Amino acid sequence: VCVCVCVCVCVCVDWCVSHSSILAVSSSTSFYWSALIMVPHGFVPSECPPMGLETLKIDDFQLHASTMRRYGLGAHRGRLNIQAGLYDDDLYDGAWCAGRNDPLQWLEVDARRLTKFTGVITQGRSSLWSSDWVTSYKVLVSNDSHTWVTLKNGSQDLIFIGNKEKEIPVLNMFPVAAVARYIRVNPRSWFNRGSICMRVEILGCPMPGTCYVRNEITTTDNLDFKHHSYKEMRHLMKVVNEMCPNITRIYNIGKSHSGQKLYAIEISDNPGEHEPGEPEFRYTAGSHGNEVLGRELLLLLMQFMCQEYLSGSPRIRHLVHETRIHLLPSVNPDGYDKALEVGSELSGWSLGRWSQDGVDIHHNFPDLNSILWEAETKKWIPRKMLNHHVPIPEWYQSKNSTVASETRALVSWMEKIPFVLGGNLQGGELVVTFPYDRTRSQGVSREQTPTPDDHVFRWLAFSYASTHRLMTDARRRVCHTEDFAKEDGTINGASWHTAAGSMNDFSYLHTNCFELSMYVGCDKFPHESELAEEWENNRESLLVFMEQVHRGIKGIVWDMQGRGIANATIQVEGIGHDIRTAADGDYWRLLNPGEYSITVRAEGYSASSKVCEVGYDIGATRCDFTVSRTNLSRIKEIMERYNKQPIRQPLRPPVRQLQARRPGPRHRRVRTS
Numbered sequence: 033v034c035v036c037v038c039v040c041v042c043v044c045v046d047w048c049v050s051h052s053s054i055l056a057v058s059s060s061t062s063f064y065w066s067a068l069i070m071v072p073h074g075f076v077p078s079e080c081p082p083m084g085l086e087t088l089k090i091d092d093f094q095l096h097a098s099t100m101r102r103y104g105l106g107a108h109r110g111r112l113n114i115q116a117g118l119y120d121d122d123l124y125d126g127a128w129c130a131g132r133n134d135p136l137q138w139l140e141v142d143a144r145r146l147t148k149f150t151g152v153i154t155q156g157r158s159s160l161w162s163s164d165w166v167t168s169y170k171v172l173v174s175n176d177s178h179t180w181v182t183l184k185n186g187s188q189d190l191i192f193i194g195n196k197e198k199e200i201p202v203l204n205m206f207p208v209a210a211v212a213r214y215i216r217v218n219p220r221s222w223f224n225r226g227s228i229c230m231r232v233e234i235l236g237c238p239m240p241g242t243c244y245v246r247n248e249i250t251t252t253d254n255l256d257f258k259h260h261s262y263k264e265m266r267h268l269m270k271v272v273n274e275m276c277p278n279i280t281r282i283y284n285i286g287k288s289h290s291g292q293k294l295y296a297i298e299i300s301d302n303p304g305e306h307e308p309g310e311p312e313f314r315y316t317a318g319s320h321g322n323e324v325l326g327r328e329l330l331l332l333l334m335q336f337m338c339q340e341y342l343s344g345s346p347r348i349r350h351l352v353h354e355t356r357i358h359l360l361p362s363v364n365p366d367g368y369d370k371a372l373e374v375g376s377e378l379s380g381w382s383l384g385r386w387s388q389d390g391v392d393i394h395h396n397f398p399d400l401n402s403i404l405w406e407a408e409t410k411k412w413i414p415r416k417m418l419n420h421h422v423p424i425p426e427w428y429q430s431k432n433s434t435v436a437s438e439t440r441a442l443v444s445w446m447e448k449i450p451f452v453l454g455g456n457l458q459g460g461e462l463v464v465t466f467p468y469d470r471t472r473s474q475g476v477s478r479e480q481t482p483t484p485d486d487h488v489f490r491w492l493a494f495s496y497a498s499t500h501r502l503m504t505d506a507r508r509r510v511c512h513t514e515d516f517a518k519e520d521g522t523i524n525g526a527s528w529h530t531a532a533g534s535m536n537d538f539s540y541l542h543t544n545c546f547e548l549s550m551y552v553g554c555d556k557f558p559h560e561s562e563l564a565e566e567w568e569n570n571r572e573s574l575l576v577f578m579e580q581v582h583r584g585i586k587g588i589v590w591d592m593q594g595r596g597i598a599n600a601t602i603q604v605e606g607i608g609h610d611i612r613t614a615a616d617g618d619y620w621r622l623l624n625p626g627e628y629s630i631t632v633r634a635e636g637y638s639a640s641s642k643v644c645e646v647g648y649d650i651g652a653t654r655c656d657f658t659v660s661r662t663n664l665s666r667i668k669e670i671m672e673r674y675n676k677q678p679i680r681q682p683l684r685p686p687v688r689q690l691q692a693r694r695p696g697p698r699h700r701r702v703r704t705s
Contacts, residue, residue: 080150080209080237081561082377083143085111088509088554096140099131105229110139112201112233113381113555115460115512116158124513126158130219130228137228138216142177146239149173149215151205153377156198157229164229165195166219173212182218183210191220194230201233201378211239233377249565255335257563259328261372262292262365268331269297276338279303279352286441288366289388294441296360297334301353308588308596308616311581311652312449314358314545315574316442317457319394319535321367322384324376324557325566326457326550330361332567333574347575355581358449363438364393376557381460391436394456394549395531397443397538398428401470404541418601419484420610422541442535450614451545453581453622455496456535461551462503463516464493469525469534481526483540484609488584488622489548490522496550496577497521501569511554525549544611546622550577584623585644586652589613589632592660600634600659620652632657636665 084090088111097107104125116126130137149171156165168191172180183190183206192204215236219228260268273280281303284293298304306312315333317326337357340348351357362368364387371384387393400422407417424443427433466489471479483489497503503521510516516523525536539547552570555562589600596617603610604621605628613619621630625648631641637659644655661669 080148080235081559082112082153083141083147083234083236084562085141085233086113086377086555087558087562088511090141092509094142094144095128096142097128097130098137098139101129101131101227105129107139110230110232112153112155112231112377114158114231115381116160117513118160124510127156127164127229127231129157129164133222133227135218135220138172138218139230139232140177140214140216141232141234143213143215143234143236143238146211146213147215147236148209148211148239149206149234149236150209151203151235152192152217153201153203153233153235154194154217155201155231155380156195156223156226158198158231158381162226162229163198163223164226165198166222166228166230167194167196168192168219168221169194169230170218170220171206172216172218173210174214174216175212177214180216194219194221199380199382201380203378205235249568251564251568253332253336253567253571254339255332255567257332257567258560259324259372259376259563260331262362262369265327265331265361266295269295269334272297272334272338276341279341280334280338285360285445287437288364289437290366292365294360294363294365294438296358298356298358299334299337299352300356302356306356306450306614306616308614308618309586310354310356311452311586311620312356312358313578313581314360314449314451314454315457315578316360316363316454316535318362318364318368319438319456320385320392320458320556321362321364321369321387322371322379322382322556323457323459324368324371325459325553325555325563327361327368328563329457329552329567329570329574330359332563333571334359336571351575351578355578357578358451363442371557376559379557381556387436387438389436391434391439393436393438393442394458394535395533396434396436396439397533397535398424398542399470399532399537400424400541401468401472401532401537405472418610419608420541420601421543421612424542443538446539446543446545451539451543452620453492453577454539454545454547455577456547456549458549458551459553459556461511461514461516462500462508462521462554463514463528463551464497464503464522465525465528465536465549465551466490466493466522467525467534467536467540467547469530469537470532471526471530477530478527479530480524482524484607485540485546485622486524487624489546491583491624492546492577492580492622493522493548494520495580496548496573499576500552500573503573540609544620579650580622581620582650582652584621584646584652585628585630585655586618586620587654587656588616588618589634590617590656590658591637592658597634597637597659600632600637600657603631603633605629605631630655632659634659636661636668638662 092108095107100106104123107128109125110128117124128139170189171183174180195202222228269282273282281298284295286294315330317330337348366388367384371379404422407413413419467483468481472481473479502508506517536547539545553566589597591597598615600613601610602619602621611621623646625646627645630644633639640657640659644653646653
């Protein structure tokens with residue numbers, strides 16, 4: 033058997049492919065592609081990564097098919113884990129589906145360069161209404177897309193076992209790798225009550241020396257680009273803490289259902305201490321355990337900030353000195369362990385999403401929206417109920433309620449620390465969503481439902497999306513069904529899909545913190561080889577969003593003796609959502625540039641108002657207040673000092689004595705003549 037590989041340097045890939053021959057001669061002198069290949073010395077990786085159908089590295093023009101049922105089921109939709117629209121006739125459907133059900137159909141991928149193909153991953157069609165998947169298939173390869181050779185096992189064509197249902201990915205590794213430019217998947221059998229439909233990922237390594245027009249994204253940051261198990265995550269946090277002991281602190285907020293601690297790392301110039309006037313910021317990730325990219329981005333972020341701080345970066349030093357930053361990389365470590373066990377390409381769309389006891393943590397918070405909206409309808413605000421810090425209902429706090437231990441830990445953490453701004457990193461899309469996440473109209477699945485701070489939320493969302501490398505790029509391909517780039521990479525959560533009890537809505541209605549969701553990548557669980565590029569996509573956005581915590585106004589509410597007043601209400605004229613001061617009397621109110629009339633109210637104190645101006649530059653405007661006690665509160669204080677006894681007054685004569693002392697009525701004398 034003779035095998036020859038042509039290696040070209042600095043020439044176009046088409047010339048290289050057309051002049052290369054990786055042909056073997058069989059005993060019958062017929063030419064066919066051999067499963068046994070020779071590659072240049074030193075280029076024998078143990079495992080080739082996905083080529084990028086799921087991550088969109090492979091563009092639509094590289095995908096072809098024999099036939100298609102309609103455009104929404106074309107070859108460009110045959111990507112692993114791609115999700116369908118709500119209805120089967122959607123323009124964006126959930127697979128490639130052949131126009132006919134026969135063994136002559138195929139789905140083709142053009143690698144655009146010589147590639148070492150090592151395996152194929154398949155799924156059935158994503159659909160709420162149809163059951164379609166391929167149960168077996170052949171694989172063919174070619175250098176010119178005209179002459180095709182089937183992968184063989186000896187003299188027999190290899191038949192690969194496909195799927196048994198439509199969602200769980202199935203991996204088939206080739207017995208021996210094949211080098212070519214094109215690869216085809218040829219379905220041979222399919223579900224008997226369905227049709228030929230499939231989603232695919234190809235495993236392959238580019239051959240060295242072949243040129244390619246695509247711009248490869250690289251990073252100069254010296255970070256640990258890998259997937260970290262729970263133990264490795266904990267170790268990495270310790271390493272960062274030892275590198276930067278003066279600005280970091282590791283702590284946990286509680287435990288998962290299986291008992292794993294929910295570790296967070298704090299980055300601040302005074303870790304472990306809330307400094308009056310310094311805002312608190314948080315990033316969380318991994319509430320859905322299979323959405324792994326956010327978890328790794330936060331681990332990369334903590335490494336990056338430590339390194340940049342030590343190297344003297346003015347931007348990072350200013351951020352650390354002026355902000356108390358909290359990073360919680362893994363809210364759902366139990367779910368992550370399930371996804372990690374099967375690997376990045378085989379966890380599918382939902383394995384590990386829920387907590388160990390089957391709860392969607394991100395949507396497990398109390399539904400405070402309905403409580404607030406009912407109060408507004410009954411006109412209870414502000415007499416019977418406030419428009420902020422909506423209390424948690426009693427049923428939610430009972431032991432019998434369906435609340436995950438991770439959710440309870442988050443609620444306690446959110447109540448304990450006076451967070452100002454937060455972002456939770458999720459995956460599977462490229463968009464930033466902001467409250468409200470629940471539609472106000474009953475029975476409506478999609479409806480624009482803005483908060484009183486809608487303009488602020490839109491700015492916060494745009495600050496992340498506009499600095500992301502891909503979110504606002506109108507030329508990029510949609511991840512699944514929605515073209516969010518048309519909306520500047522942002523959307524109101526309820527206008528996307530309604531969801532009660534979200535972390536974002538709860539944070540806004542129960543605390544001072546404005547919370548948004550960042551969907552940071554199309555692939556929920558990207559291959560390790562993709563992490564460096566995903567870091568480059570999100571790095572600037574992660575930093576810019578943190579800096580937004582310094583927009584708006586800030587200050588301290590004092591009494592006449594210079595003591596901070598806790599739980600004072602900060603009202604902004606024209607915005608029907610108030611916030612409260614923290615334990616030291618300090619507050620932060622996120623606002624867009626402009627002039628605002630601010631009123632401070634505190635129980636027992638006279639109200640105080642002033643106009644505060646917010647500029648365009650980063651840096652909150654200082655707006656302090658000094659308030660005085662009301663006469664009534666002073667009287668109450670004195671009464672409490674004397675155990676609520678009436679205040680003693682100088683003794684007065686009894687009423688009877690007063691009446692006795694009063695002169696009687698004078699009788700007018702009548703003069704007689």
